Amino acid sequence: MIAHEIIADLTAWNAMLARHESVFASVTPGSNLGIVPQADATQRSGNMLVWGRAPQGGMRAELRAYVGYNQCGVDLLFVAEDQGLNAIYDVLAERPLEEMKAALRRGELCMFVTKRRDDLTEAGWDDLLETLGRAYMGLCR
């Protein structure tokens, strides 16, 4: 599938977020992350899939315009190659977070942070970062 269709399938993403609520249990209202296809990230225009804590409590997926890093307005931004996005989408009903971790390792997904470590913890992202294998970040290897 093409990347734009994948990120637009909000029903599937919302179902995934509901199934993995425990990973997002600490995410505070107003905190969110974005996933943008690499082509849109390069062009600095297009749509971004946003996961965030809805005012009524649960995690919700929505689409927002993407106009570049500067105005992305999310705590974590995942830039996804088509291959990585497809791999995650293919297992959305099974193990999408494991696949995100694998895509990060394969380099098909790049995670940017727009907040400092302490702020991410405050925002409730520690469980997700741990799940994605990014709990300790800041090293030369």
Place this chain on the structure above:
Amino acid sequence: MTQTVGETRLRSLFAPTRWAGFDIKNHIKYGACCVSNYNERDGRISPRELARTKVIAGTGCGIITNQGAYPDPLGEGKAYFRQVALHDDRFLPEFETIAGYIHDAGGIAIQQILHAGRYGGIDLGYCIQPSIVPQTLPHFRPPREITKAQIRETIDQHAAAARRAIKAGFDGTEVTSFMGYLLATFNSKFTNQRTDEYGGTLENRGRFMCEMIDAIKQATPDHPLVVRLSGAELMDRWGGNSEDECFELMELAAQRGVDMISITVGWQEAPESSIGRDVAPGHWNYLARRAKHLLPNVPIAFGVRLPDPKMANGCVADGDFDFWEVCRPLLADPELMRKAAEARLEENRRCVGSLNCLSRVFRDLPYTCTMNPALGHEVEPEYAVTAAAVKKNIMVIGAGPAGMECAIAARKRGHTVTVFDKSDAIGGNFKSYATHDLANRDDLLSVVRHYEVMTRKLGIEVKLETEVNPKLMRSVLHQYDVAIIATGASIDRHLLPPAEQPGLLVDALDVAAGRVACGHRVVILGAGKIGLVLAESLKTKGHDVTIVEAGRSLGSDVQPSFKWRHTAWVEELQIPALTKTRATKVAAGGVTVVNDKDGERFIPADTVIGAVMRRGNQELFHELEWLIDELHGCGDAMVPRGLTQAIHDGYRLGVRI
């Protein structure tokens, strides 16, 4: 000048040469690869740093690069909590001292100027880089785009810092685009998305570098300038430069008249290893060869994941590069070059790639070295090996790293030392686990070989297959003054579930040591480093392995810079890992496990390996209390941890007795 045996064997490395008008005593450059974090918070060099630098000056390298100093008063270029600064003349006295140390030792002194760019602003709430590309590592600060006025100011600051270094007595300077610092962020497409004359084409991206080279050359016209440049960023997947582009940038630097190019590999945030233990020595040498081929008239320095002087000598002989740039191997053993020159390389304490020298600085801590417990403590006489006031007869119980370090340090001080071990070899449990290491078992086993050599050379008696117990102690009563208990640790069997089928549940150490053979289906209880090492090793040997871990993640006792490697291997090898899962029973051909998600389930197994937390083997503390004058303990016997702590514990005890 007459060459020693070792210098003759490593003729190319030790041959004198000339560079930039200087006579250089050999082809070895001490690289400013690691920032110590030993200094004052305002950037002033501390007595601790001076003591360390004196050791560096004495390593015997022909060129010595002093660690990177940030050039701006605001600290936008400051990457590390206690990094040195060079933005004011008030810092000069200590730099003068360091230049003096290097000259006194016969070296050429180079001062590195390090503006960290994307990784800078450690005391500020932001960093500067060419374009706003967010961090991928949250340790670092949110970026601000550098303005053209700031570019000019930054270049001026670099030139002023270079002038200051020369004023302090340094012979030359170095600027670095290592692993994502400011220069690298301009050169790379990943972080440079500007649309003005400093962005876009490779020539435009390289403009900042060229202007900086020009400015420093003008500021210090009679002194050489080294530029460190990426041979491979390892960031191309995310939009960074390809290797071809890296080499085009080297050509640009060469055209600008730099006096040496030092080649580096990888960014801090690169998705793959560049210098870790999992990268084979020599892996990146092709980059140096390519640079030398491309720029035959520009001296090339190289040493990325090249820890071996013999290999380096071969590279220099073959014309792959001109100077072996070495740092970490000399942290592990400051005597490395002297041992090489005197044909005593078998005594070398090899760098095993634990990367304490790098990963700790991201916790704002001073760097340390697994293999060199005195590193960073040179200013403290308590850490030095000094002659013992009272010569004692010491028995060390346990020939693992803690015991052997203690034995070696104590022997060097003049004590008589006998090491006892119930097994048939030096190395303790560490040796057993090292043979299963997937990253580079030869690195780890070099630690054991070092102990074997040093016991011979120092005359330490080793009594293997000899278990120390009260009976033996009574038989040698009054022969020893001191007993050191370095008996290591064992799996805490109290943490294992009841085993109803005899022989099914086995101890991790027995498996590691080869005393127990595993069946095809293996379940490993515990995903600490011991469990992970065995899981990875058994899986590569064809076993069907499952890991069961009560905690929420794998590798909780693995040091941060290597934890990712284990979890990646578990995934690559497709080893099922059940976290937050507890084993309740080992019986009837398998393990019963339970977790909150799936409830209870049964995993069939031919062998179940207990690899849960360990406890220190401390029984002898009580049994020997009234049988010896002095009784001490060290290493895992006190608190089970790992190689670094064992070595450091043993050494600290050895220099104190």
